[in-house]
Amino acid sequence: MCITKVGKVLSAGKGRAQVEFFGAGDLGDVDVSVVGGVTEGAFVEVFGDLALSVLSPAEARRRKAVWDEVRKAAMMPSPRRRARP
Amino acid sequence: MPNSLGYCGPDDRGLILRHIEESKGGDNLASILKEFEAAYPFLRLIARSTGMDAFDYAVPEAYWIGNSLLDRVETPEFYRFSHQELVGKDPKEVRRLFRSAGGRARPHHTFYVMSTYATSSVADGPSLSQDGRQKVQGLINNCRISWGEVKEVGKKRLAVKYEPVLLDDGRLSLAAPAVRKVSYNPEVGSFSKVKPGDWVTMHWDYACEVISPAQLRNIAKYTALDIDATNRILKASPRKR
Numbered sequence: 001m002c003i004t005k006v007g008k009v010l011s012a013g014k015g016r017a018q019v020e021f022f023g024a025g026d027l028g029d030v031d032v033s034v035v036g037g038v039t040e041g042a043f044v045e046v047f048g049d050l051a052l053s054v055l056s057p058a059e060a061r062r063r064k065a066v067w068d069e070v071r072k073a074a075m076m077p078s079p080r081r082r083a084r085p
Numbered sequence: 086m087p088n089s090l091g092y093c094g095p096d097d098r099g100l101i102l103r104h105i106e107e108s109k110g111g112d113n114l115a116s117i118l119k120e121f122e123a124a125y126p127f128l129r130l131i132a133r134s135t136g137m138d139a140f141d142y143a144v145p146e147a148y149w150i151g152n153s154l155l156d157r158v159e160t161p162e163f164y165r166f167s168h169q170e171l172v173g174k175d176p177k178e179v180r181r182l183f184r185s186a187g188g189r190a191r192p193h194h195t196f197y198v199m200s201t202y203a204t205s206s207v208a209d210g211p212s213l214s215q216d217g218r219q220k221v222q223g224l225i226n227n228c229r230i231s232w233g234e235v236k237e238v239g240k241k242r243l244a245v246k247y248e249p250v251l252l253d254d255g256r257l258s259l260a261a262p263a264v265r266k267v268s269y270n271p272e273v274g275s276f277s278k279v280k281p282g283d284w285v286t287m288h289w290d291y292a293c294e295v296i297s298p299a300q301l302r303n304i305a306k307y308t309a310l311d312i313d314a315t316n317r318i319l320k321a322s323p324r325k326r
Contacts (some may be wrong), residue, residue, distance in 0.1 A: 002228045004174065004201055022200045034207050034217040045175075045205065047198075050224050052205035059175070066172060 002048045006055065006063045009042045017051070019044060022067035124148065127192050130143045134158040148194055149230055149293075150286060151307030157193045163192055178204035184323040189314035193307050195229040199250075199257060199315040203322065227289045232296065232304050233265075235283045237302050242266045243292050245285060250312075251276045255319050258310050267292045 007021035007028070015033035020026075033040040033049040043060030045053040054061065104302070128139040128192070137144050142187050167179045182204050183190060187259075190196065202221060207213065211236050213221070226249050233247025244266050251260035255326035269292040276295065279285070283297050284301045286293045 002201075011323065031220065034213070034220055047201050048206075048224050048228055050220060052202060052207050054206060063175070 006060065006067065007044065007046065009040055009044060009049045009059070010040055011044075012038050017044070019046060019051075021046075022064045023071050050078055094122050113226065123171075123197070126166070127194070127197070129164045130163065130170070131155070131158060132163060139146065144152075145318055146300070148192060150296065151193055152300075153305045154195055158192050160188045163166050163190060166192075175204075181321070184319055185318040188282075188315065189310060191310065191314070193310050193311055196311040196314060198225055198229045200318060202217065203315050203318040211301065218253040220254055222250060224258070225250050225252070229308070230293070230304065231287045232284060232301065233262075233287065234263060235279060235281050235285055238279055238281060239266075240271075241268055243279065245287065247287065256316050257299065257319070259308075259312070 004080065005021045005023070005028075007019040008016045008031075010027070012022055012032060014020075015031060015037055017030050017032045019028050019030045023033065028046065028049070030046050030051050031049055032044060035044065035051050035054050038044060038054060043055040043057065044051040045050060045055060045063075095212055101124070102165055105205035124145075125139070128144050131137075131144050131154055132139040132141070135144070135157050136144050137154075140144075143152060143154055164179070167183070168176055171179075179207050182200055186200070190200070202225060207221060229250065231247050231249070233245035236246050243263055246264050247257040248262050249280050249298060251258050266289075268289050268290055269279065271279075272278060273294075276292070282296075283295050285295055286304065304318050
């Protein structure tokens, strides 16, 4: 199933954009034609490979904070994996 | 092929496929499946609400195809889950979703897909171009779990008659039947004896499994409920009109 991802537009043109996603920081080639007016530096919410929303910088900051928390939690070793002394 | 497009979860799809082909489970399979950031939280929710394990067959079946377990997830619990456990969901949109859909909102994959579009900022009606409408329809049809009757069996592809979702005048509905070709894996047990007349589920370009008559009734029932709930959200959406 698709995950809803949020990221920052690194470059855009002809209805497509290169987006750096929050969390893992992976890059994606995204269709931004249905939201329109997407330029470099904008923040978009993406489902599959289609951008469905453009976010305000404030909303993007809030969503980034959530993803950063998730990322941090994923990087922390689980108790089972932690090395024994 | 699970997650072949990379939209759904971790990259260990070859390993998942081997498990499916060999019908083996095991700890490493469970840990990979838990990394499906969108699917696994839903399985946890359904399991918690029904006193089952997240990987009991009926739990992912409820989420993927639909079954009566979905009716046992209380709306306040689903609301709390949507706020606290679905990473990246906009709280305002979650509130709007539940205000409009209320108890009709179910933790069903198809509802997740349709409601994601319904609460997005994509316009609809006259504001959405024909090309845009086709793209949104395509996304919903590919990402939801659809189903259909097998008409032809090829070596690697099945011709399947199904009802695509139509987005028209700000409403979703099922359109007249059409035939599409999808890939399938004959090594997977469910497809080893697939034949015309069987019913299958589909996700993106792949047939997922052959389904039973009871599963067929369930996926049709819960998809119809999802469409009704989504149309309520769309109707109440200021951006969609």
